[in-house]
Amino acid sequence: MTVLAPKTPGQLDPAVANQKKNFRSGDSRFTAFSGVSLGLAILFVLITLYPIGITLSRLFFPDGSFDPGVLGNVLSQPGLLQILGNTVILVLAGGALAVVGGSVLAWLSVRTDAKIKWIGGVLPLLPFLLPALVGTIGWTMLLSPQSGFINVFIRALFAPLGLVATQGPIDIYSWGGAIFIYGIYMVPFTFLLVAAGLQNTDSQLEEQSRVSGAGIFRTIVRVTLPAVRPSLGAAMLLTVWFGFAFFSGPAILAGRSGIDVLSVRIVELLTFSYPADVGSAVGLSFFMLVAVAIAWWLQTRVLRKSTHSTITGRGKATEIELGKLRWVGRAIIIGYIVISSVLPVLALLWVALRGYWSSDFTLEGLSFQQFYIVLFQDALTRQAIINSLQIAVIGATIGMLVAAVIARFVQSSTGRLGRVVDVLIKIGAPIPAVVLAVGVLLTFAGPPFSLGGSVVSLLVADLAHFLPQATVNADAAAAQVGPQLLEASHISGAGDARTFGRISLPLMLPDLIAGWALLFLWMFGEVNASIILASTRNPVVGMQVYNLYEQGFFGKLAALAILVLLIGGIVVTAATLLARWIRGGQTKVAKLR
Amino acid sequence: MTPLATDITNNDNQLEGTLMASDTQADTTPMVKVDDLVKHFKRSDGATVTAVDGVSIEVMPGEFTVLLGPSGCGKTTLLRCVAGLERPIGGRIQIRGRTVFDGDKKVNLAPEHRGLNMIFQSYALWPHMTAAQNVAYPLSAQKVDKKDIPARVARALEMVGIPELGKQYPSQMSGGQQQRVALARALVSNSDLVLFDEPLSNVDAKVREQLRFELLSMQRDLGFAALYVTHDQTEAMELANTIAVLERGKVAQLGTPQEIYREPRSRYVGGFIGTLNEIEGTVQSVDKGGAATVTTAVGTLTAASIAPEVKAGDRVVVVSRPERVELATKEPTLPNRWKVTVETSVFSGSRTEHVTSFDGNPDFRVWRSDMELFHTGTPAWVGLASQDLRVLPFGA
Numbered sequence A: 001m002t003v004l005a006p007k008t009p010g011q012l013d014p015a016v017a018n019q020k021k022n023f024r025s026g027d028s029r030f031t032a033f034s035g036v037s038l039g040l041a042i043l044f045v046l047i048t049l050y051p052i053g054i055t056l057s058r059l060f061f062p063d064g065s066f067d068p069g070v071l072g073n074v075l076s077q078p079g080l081l082q083i084l085g086n087t088v089i090l091v092l093a094g095g096a097l098a099v100v101g102g103s104v105l106a107w108l109s110v111r112t113d114a115k116i117k118w119i120g121g122v123l124p125l126l127p128f129l130l131p132a133l134v135g136t137i138g139w140t141m142l143l144s145p146q147s148g149f150i151n152v153f154i155r156a157l158f159a160p161l162g163l164v165a166t167q168g169p170i171d172i173y174s175w176g177g178a179i180f181i182y183g184i185y186m187v188p189f190t191f192l193l194v195a196a197g198l199q200n201t202d203s204q205l206e207e208q209s210r211v212s213g214a215g216i217f218r219t220i221v222r223v224t225l226p227a228v229r230p231s232l233g234a235a236m237l238l239t240v241w242f243g244f245a246f247f248s249g250p251a252i253l254a255g256r257s258g259i260d261v262l263s264v265r266i267v268e269l270l271t272f273s274y275p276a277d278v279g280s281a282v283g284l285s286f287f288m289l290v291a292v293a294i295a296w297w298l299q300t301r302v303l304r305k306s307t308h309s310t311i312t313g314r315g316k317a318t319e320i321e322l323g324k325l326r327w328v329g330r331a332i333i334i335g336y337i338v339i340s341s342v343l344p345v346l347a348l349l350w351v352a353l354r355g356y357w358s359s360d361f362t363l364e365g366l367s368f369q370q371f372y373i374v375l376f377q378d379a380l381t382r383q384a385i386i387n388s389l390q391i392a393v394i395g396a397t398i399g400m401l402v403a404a405v406i407a408r409f410v411q412s413s414t415g416r417l418g419r420v421v422d423v424l425i426k427i428g429a430p431i432p433a434v435v436l437a438v439g440v441l442l443t444f445a446g447p448p449f450s451l452g453g454s455v456v457s458l459l460v461a462d463l464a465h466f467l468p469q470a471t472v473n474a475d476a477a478a479a480q481v482g483p484q485l486l487e488a489s490h491i492s493g494a495g496d497a498r499t500f501g502r503i504s505l506p507l508m509l510p511d512l513i514a515g516w517a518l519l520f521l522w523m524f525g526e527v528n529a530s531i532i533l534a535s536t537r538n539p540v541v542g543m544q545v546y547n548l549y550e551q552g553f554f555g556k557l558a559a560l561a562i563l564v565l566l567i568g569g570i571v572v573t574a575a576t577l578l579a580r581w582i583r584g585g586q587t588k589v590a591k592l593r
Numbered sequence B: 001m002t003p004l005a006t007d008i009t010n011n012d013n014q015l016e017g018t019l020m021a022s023d024t025q026a027d028t029t030p031m032v033k034v035d036d037l038v039k040h041f042k043r044s045d046g047a048t049v050t051a052v053d054g055v056s057i058e059v060m061p062g063e064f065t066v067l068l069g070p071s072g073c074g075k076t077t078l079l080r081c082v083a084g085l086e087r088p089i090g091g092r093i094q095i096r097g098r099t100v101f102d103g104d105k106k107v108n109l110a111p112e113h114r115g116l117n118m119i120f121q122s123y124a125l126w127p128h129m130t131a132a133q134n135v136a137y138p139l140s141a142q143k144v145d146k147k148d149i150p151a152r153v154a155r156a157l158e159m160v161g162i163p164e165l166g167k168q169y170p171s172q173m174s175g176g177q178q179q180r181v182a183l184a185r186a187l188v189s190n191s192d193l194v195l196f197d198e199p200l201s202n203v204d205a206k207v208r209e210q211l212r213f214e215l216l217s218m219q220r221d222l223g224f225a226a227l228y229v230t231h232d233q234t235e236a237m238e239l240a241n242t243i244a245v246l247e248r249g250k251v252a253q254l255g256t257p258q259e260i261y262r263e264p265r266s267r268y269v270g271g272f273i274g275t276l277n278e279i280e281g282t283v284q285s286v287d288k289g290g291a292a293t294v295t296t297a298v299g300t301l302t303a304a305s306i307a308p309e310v311k312a313g314d315r316v317v318v319v320s321r322p323e324r325v326e327l328a329t330k331e332p333t334l335p336n337r338w339k340v341t342v343e344t345s346v347f348s349g350s351r352t353e354h355v356t357s358f359d360g361n362p363d364f365r366v367w368r369s370d371m372e373l374f375h376t377g378t379p380a381w382v383g384l385a386s387q388d389l390r391v392l393p394f395g396a
């Protein structure tokens, strides 16, 4: 007596043939839903890997046959050694600064009573909330030798002493300035890794050392540092990965400092030289890809090994009391936030309200006029905001949905197929946006796609670039939904599609919304690929900010930059509140999974 | 019949075929027929675990079958194979006479097409749905007419005794209430086959007893066949028509609770289903009536019940249940009797438990319903009727 009677009437006859559609064959259950998931996965793997393949084939097979000559041409390019040298110096020096700074910040925020709770949560998000492009421009406004606000301030301070100068004393367009910019924008990455390492290390190890009579300093050197060595190693490698691909910071400085780096040269070859020197750009992209891929790969290996060895993980971490030094610790943490974010944003805000870059500090003439111009009068900035919003909303939505479907598929397929899909979809993660953009340009600009300079080509590049990260977030979301909840749905008679729509998706939703907000931020403020792919007919904000800087329209630039920050901040806040509200309706998740 | 069950006859036209089928074949077609089923797992270190190793069992319509065994013996895996949640590597599974899995023919029907229901150990209630939405889910998944759903959900919730909790979310309920929602969800679609994976292991002892009782009466009322996994032998004996005792992926014994308790096939089964006293010995003779005489350290014992494979000359154990043993300071008249020393005597409420020792067993247990206690070291006699001794092969 079942209401679930199978659809074939002759149910006592196990005639396999006419029941076939209900049967699953092979090791993984292959259903229409798996088919769709797999199709999506393949499509998005291709979107990432195909352009890279095209790029490499251009390099080694420029005319369809193998020709090592192109690589030779690239190697003999004037100044190549210097560019590589510059890049390596900046990456190493900036990386060293970031590893030290990030570790100090991480130790203070995880292990001591100097921690400031909310900052520990915000810090890793900083690079997304405040794009390095905006931050670097803010710092040029602070430290330009003639009219940088800090320089003006210092000169005014010393003028009564008879020290009159029109320049300096600090120059952001210098080696020191460049290393400083590399360093501060790498810190969030090193912070995240070292903080995770510290959180996973049992603080009892340190307490044991203290009890045995060692002081704080000795304990750090003898116990803490060795315990987080894998995290430190991974952090160093991550700075190499980030540093080689870093574009917006050095691009802003290169014009006046003359310190050319790999990423900047690639973009110059494609956009500022006429005709575009695609061959050389492709060659340099290859260098970048190799350096970055090696660093990334080593980094994941170091991290994977470390999860096996360290980590006893029980017990609540106890905080070290710093006593009077506590305020020093706090000052360091707040100092980083001020330097990386508050000061540059204040500088931009000032310029936006003033309307131009001026260092006479009066409240007279402050207005919102530049914001009005950017939003309503200047067709280009207005179009850039609209385009970027479109790309970010559409891209983040597609990206997160696809990531969710693929994550579900990978999680539910026990066979080899799932693992292969997982590896392939994440393989694009370390590929720098600049390299990817070169590939997208080569692949989609010409016929048959003819998408050159279009918003669609940017959308493709953004999706290809950010989908790996989106799937990482979606994996975490999918892992929240225990397998039995899905099995119970199947047992109740629901197929894959209904199970995904009614069970998986709603339960993953809060995490997916959070992931969506991050994707939105990345895509909205994206600079690297935009500069290569967007055209003046189809501007986007990242490119427009950069162009306005190059053209010297600082008032408009500052207003646009502030608007970008505002929109990003509003979207993230709204998404966080929404996710929290939904989660609030589902407080039970924690209890039942 | 309960309201829920009457509902079936006027609700679904697909039903007719099923009913007709069960009219003609009702008592001969098993609800579930598992044949020589094998399932391996690859552990992460590469080793292969045979979780189910050639199991064959049948569940008849309306019957309550319990899979019983210690942790890790493959109960859950077997159940999940029947449900279609695991893919076995060999063997056959039929449900209502229809092949849903066949290792040779590469047939494996998806769980949603097997027409059964299951209650998970963790309940697997969907946290983002209210109790009523949870219960309604199987109905909408099976495309039941939307108008009928609320009434059926209400009836199901009422049947499991929580009519007022429909609007609550799972997190707002006690463990026992969650358990009832899971039960309602499994029963709402009137499936004639429900699988249970240790459904009562997460609630406390009092609630467990209550739920066990209710579950049994619902099963008798609605008449569904149940396949029920547990490692609790009391639970198994109270619920089951048939118990399958599993041992490392194999069926060690299949039978009614009485059979398994009184006539275990092996020391493993007998020891798992209750406390067993063992005395080693050698079989002298086996007579035609199935009784045996066994030489042991306490003399020659006569046992009326022997395992089928036991022959004269075999090394064996003679086993007995503690509550069948007489204990007295005077020599009893029973055919099997010997001298012992009382080690401890403890009154535990419903019975008095004595541990006695003698040459050949330092730990021979006797449970008596009287309240008489003995001092440690008291010499005494134990006695057993031949019917209360069973001879089992020494090996397993």
Ligand SMILES: Nc1ncnc2c1ncn2[C@@H]1O[C@H](COP(=O)(O)OP(=O)(O)OP(=O)(O)O)[C@@H](O)[C@H]1O
Pocket: B041, B042, B043, B049, B050, B051, B069, B070, B071, B072, B073, B074, B075, B076, B077, B078, B231
């Ligand atoms: N997914 C899996 N991967 C690897 N091995 C598994 C898996 N599931 C079960 N096993 C192994 O199969 C054997 C049987 O497991 P199963 O869960 O069926 O036991 P069980 O009888 O239900 O035990 P319990 O009473 O503890 O629930 C165990 O040895 C277990 O380690």
Ligand SMILES: [Mg+2]
Pocket: B075, B076, B077
């Ligand atoms: Mg189990």
